[in-house]
Amino acid sequence: MNRLFKTSTALALALSVTGGVPAFADMDAARAFLDAHIGDMSALSRAEQEAELQWFIDAAAPFRGMTINVVSETITTHEWEANVLAPAFSEITGINFTHTLIGEGDVVERLQTQMQTGENVFDLYINDADLIGTHWRYQQARNLTDWMEGDGASVTNPGLDLDDFIGLASATGPDGKLYQLPVQQFANLYWFRHDWFTDPAIMAAFEAEYGYPLGVPVNWSAYEDIAAFFTGREIDGQTVYGHMDYGRRDPSLGWRFTDAWLSMAGASDLGLPNGVPVDEWGLRVNENFQTVGSCMERGGATNSPAAVYSIEKYVDWLQNYAPPEANGMNFSESGPVPAQGAIAQQIFWYTAFTADMVAPDLPVMNDDGTPKWRMAPSPHGTYWQDGMKVGYQDVGSATILESTPVDRAQAAWLYAQFIASKTVDVAKSHYGLTFIRDSTINHDSFTDRAPALGGLVEFYRSPERELWTDTGFNVPDYPRLAQLWWQNIGNASSGAATAQEAMDALCAEQEAVMERLQRAGVQGEFGPLLNEPQDASYWLAQPGAPWPKLDDEKGAPQTIAYEELIRRWTE
Secondary structure (H helix, E strand, O other): OHHHHOOOHHHHOOEOOOOOOEOOOOHHHHHHHHHHHHOOOOOOOHHHHHHHHHHHHHHHHHHOOOEEEEEEEOOHHHHHHHHHHHHHHHHHHOOEEEEEEEOHHHHHHHHHHHHHHOOOOOOEEEEEHHHHHHHHHHOOEOOHHHHOOOOOHHHOOOOOOHHHEOOHHHHEOOOOOEOOEEEEEEEEEEEEEHHHHOOHHHHHHHHHHHOOOOOEEOEHHHHHHHHHHHOOOEEOOEEOEOOOOOOOOOHHHHHHHHOOHHHHHOOOOOOOOOOOOEOOOOOEEOOOOOEEEOOHHHOOOOOOHHHHHHHHHHHHHHHHHOOHHHHHOOHHHHOOHHHHOOEOEEEEEEHHHHHHHOOOOOOOEOOOOOEOEEEEOOOEOOOOOOOOOOEEEEEEEEEOEOOOOHHHHHHHHHHHHHHOOHHHHHHHHHHHOOOOEHHHHOOHHHHHHHHHOOOHHHHHHOHHHHHEEOOOOOOOOHHHHHHHHHHHHHHHHHOOOOHHHHHHHHHHHHHHHHHHHHHHOOOHHHOOOOOOOOOHHHHHOOOOOOOOOOOOOOOOOOEEOHHHHHHHHHO
16 A cells, blocks of 8 residues: 555656746646556546546646645644645646645634634635534535536536535535535544453453443443443553543543534434434524524523533543543544553544554554454443434535635635545545545445454445534534533533533533624524523423433443444445
C-alpha cells in the first residue's frame, strides 16, 4: 500500500518559485499524480480517471492563478488531503489550494466568525454535518442543490454521482436541500480486545464470577461488569484496565456527549435519523422544527432521569475502571491509549482511530498483520428502546458560505468535489479509513484488506450503518450550544457538581441562548419558540421523552458473541 501514499517529487518540482502558484495545468501533472498515488486503487478505470481529471482541468481554466483557502480539523484523512491532494490538485488545475489543518473547535470558531461578520475567512470549510440545523436555519451556507443548478452548474462534475454517497441524509435539511458535501465519515463504535475475550481461561473466570458468558456487551450493565472484571487484572505481564475515556475540561469533552451519548443511554425519543420530537441533546422541537425546550419543564430531556443516568455512568466508569491519568486527558491524548495494549474495552471509540491502530509494531497487532482487537456496536443504556438512535456517525462535509464571492466559491467547489471524487476516494479511504462512497466500500481492495481492519469493512457494508447518524435538525445553533456542554459536564467529571446539577445548569443555559435567538428573530420562522415552563411531572407523564426514572437502572446484563454480530452484518 505504501506506493499509494509516497510523495511525488515530480509533482513537487512543478510548483513555480513565485508564491507557490502552479507552473502548469495539464494532463502531464494529472498522469504523474495518478501514477504516484492512485494506480488501480480507484472505483474508475485509468481511462475514466484521466477523463475525470481532464474535466477538472477544463472547468478550472477561468480560475487559474487564484489562491483558494480551505480549512479542516486535523485527522488522518484530512492530513492526506492537505499534504497530497491539495498540492496535486493545484498542479493539475493551476489554482493554488491551501488546505489548513487546525483543531475541530477552531474550525467551528472560524466558521462562526465568518457567519457573524460576513467577511470571507475561508473559501471552503470542511466541518461536521452536525451543523445542518444551523445552516438550514440561518441560510448562510450555500444550498448545494440549488447551487449545482445555478452559479455552480459550470463547475459541477458530471461524474459526481450523489447517489453513490452514503451520508447525504446527514447533510440535507428539512427542506430536502443538500447544504454540505460529505468528504469523510466515521462511526462511534465499541472497541475490545478480541484475543482476551476469546481466551478460554479468561472466559471461564468471567462466567464463574458473573454467571453469564463473556462477549460483546449489548447493554451498559454488561459493559460495567466487564469493566470491573478486567480492571486490575494481570494479563501478558501487565496490569490492565476495563475501560478508557477522558475527562479534561476541554472543548473535546463536549463532543464526548453531544455525539449521541444521551441517546445511547436512552434519553431521546424513538425515531431515525434522530429522535422525534426529542433528540439526543434532549432538545424538543415542534412540527415546524422550532426548538421549544431543553429542560424537562419545557418538554426537553437534557436534565431528565435518563440523561442524568448517562452522566453518572460516565463519571463512575472514568473514576473506577480507566487509568488514573485518563481524567486529565482530552480527546486527542486519550485516543492512542488503547493501542498501547493495557485496555480491555472502550465503549465510546471512533472508527477514525482505525488507521492509527493497525501499525504492525503495536502491541495490539498480531505478527500476521491482523488486529488483536475488534469493533462492534456500542452497548446501550437501560433507558434505551428499539427504534431509538443506536449511535453517532461523524459526517465531515465541505461547506461553502454565502459570504464567499461567487468565483472563489466556484473554485472551492472544484476542490471539494475532487477530494470526494471516484478517482481518488478508494486510495484516500485506504489511508484514512473514513468511507463516504458505496463504490469505495465495495471495492475489491477492501475485501482483501477487511481481515486486517477488525470489522470496519463489514460494518460499513451492512445496512446497520444507517442506524448511526449525525446530530440532527433540532439543534438551532450548534456553535453557540455545543460550547456549553464541555463546561458543564466538566464540572461533573471534576466533582465540582453532581450529574443532576450539571445537567440542570446545561439545559438552563441552552434555553437562555435559545431565548436570545428567539428575541433576535435571526432564524426567521424556523428559530426557537420556547414552551412556557410548567412542572416537570406534566411532561414525565406524557408519552415519549423525557422518560420517568426507572426503579432499576442497572438492568440484566446481556452479551453476544462477536462472531454472531459479524454473521448478522454480512448477511
